[in-house]
Amino acid sequence: MSSESLQLNLSGGVDPVEFENRLREHLQALSGLLYFGFGRNLPGSWGAADCTLDLLFADTAPANLDSVLGELPGIAGVDRVAYRRIGGGLREPGLTGGIWRTLLLRVRPQATAEQRAALERDLLRMPDYIGGIRNWQLARVSTPGRWTHVWQQEFACVDDLLGEYLIHPYHWAWVDRWFDPDCPDWTVDAIAHAFCPLQSSLLGRAASNPDN
Numbered sequence: 528m529s530s531e532s533l534q535l536n537l538s539g540g541v542d543p544v545e546f547e548n549r550l551r552e553h554l555q556a557l558s559g560l561l562y563f564g565f566g567r568n569l570p571g572s573w574g575a576a577d578c579t580l581d582l583l584f585a586d587t588a589p590a591n592l593d594s595v596l597g598e599l600p601g602i603a604g605v606d607r608v609a610y611r612r613i614g615g616g617l618r619e620p621g622l623t624g625g626i627w628r629t630l631l632l633r634v635r636p637q638a639t640a641e642q643r644a645a646l647e648r649d650l651l652r653m654p655d656y657i658g659g660i661r662n663w664q665l666a667r668v669s670t671p672g673r674w675t676h677v678w679q680q681e682f683a684c685v686d687d688l689l690g691e692y693l694i695h696p697y698h699w700a701w702v703d704r705w706f707d708p709d710c711p712d713w714t715v716d717a718i719a720h721a722f723c724p725l726q727s728s729l730l731g732r733a734a735s736n737p738d739n
Contacts, residue, residue: 528561528736529584529609530666531592532629532677534576534721536604543567543578546601550580553599557592559585562732566627566723571689575721576606579629581729583736606631606719608668610677614651615664619683620731622661626685627725630678635716642714646705650678656697659687662730673717681728688722 537546547565554563564581582588588609596605608631634643647665654660662681668674682688692698704710706718 529587530612530733531582531584531588531607531609532631532679533580533582533608534606534631534719535578535580535602536576537578538601538603541601546599549599549601553595554582556595557582557584558589559587561585561736562729564627564725564729566725568721568723569626569685572721572723574717574719575629575631576604579627579721579723581627581629583729583733607670608672608674608677609670610666610668612664612666613647615662615730616654617662617728617731617734618654619661619681620728620734622681622683622728622731623726625661625725625728626682626688626722627729628680628682628688628720628722630721631674631719632676632678632715633673633717634675634714638714642705642712645712646714647676649702649705653697653702657692657695659683659691662728664730664733674719679730681725681730685722 550565554560561583567578568575596602650665654663659682660680661683664679666677704712705714707713
């Protein structure tokens with residue numbers, strides 16, 4: 528299986544409901560697509576696009592993915608990354624009506640292998656301290672581009688993300704040092720923070736596939 532996360536910018540004046548309907552129609556042309564998740568990013572997203580689109584394929588992504596998206600009216604820009612999961616977990620695989628959060632991040636080229644490994648370890652320990660993270664996944668980007676990692680979480684409501692998660696002591700007193708250029712442990716030099724409504728758990732569906 529293969530997974531992709533895309534940030535989509537929409538052209539001015541595009542109706543997001545009509546766009547989503549057309550998107551669903553176009554995605555039917557993709558061979559091997561197991562499922563997809565789509566949502567309009569909410570206010571407070573930072574460094575991201577207008578919408579988040581996640582795709583899971585039975586095998587590698589089809590070669591015509593770019594052309595299918597290019598034929599879809601209303602797309603002004605695409606930031607596309609393929610990735611491979613390195614860790615994650617589920618507390619509530621049947622979650623519905625929640626929030627899907629995607630953090631794209633770039634490990635700076637000067638970072639050591641030890642710093643990279645420690646960053647990954649600390650991110651994956653966040654759910655041990657932050658109960659509002661219902662499901663989570665950390666992955667390394669497998670395609671060329673500016674991003675190196677994708678850190679995804681599912682929350683029951685937006686307050687769990689903007690409240691407990693962002694202000695938790697483990698977050699700002701421990702994890703933030705990897706993102707702070709004034710700290711000796713500085714490892715991440717760019718991020719894109721996006722969150723959008725989630726109809727049903729994407730990570731729960733991925734885990735239900737025995738090949739994932």
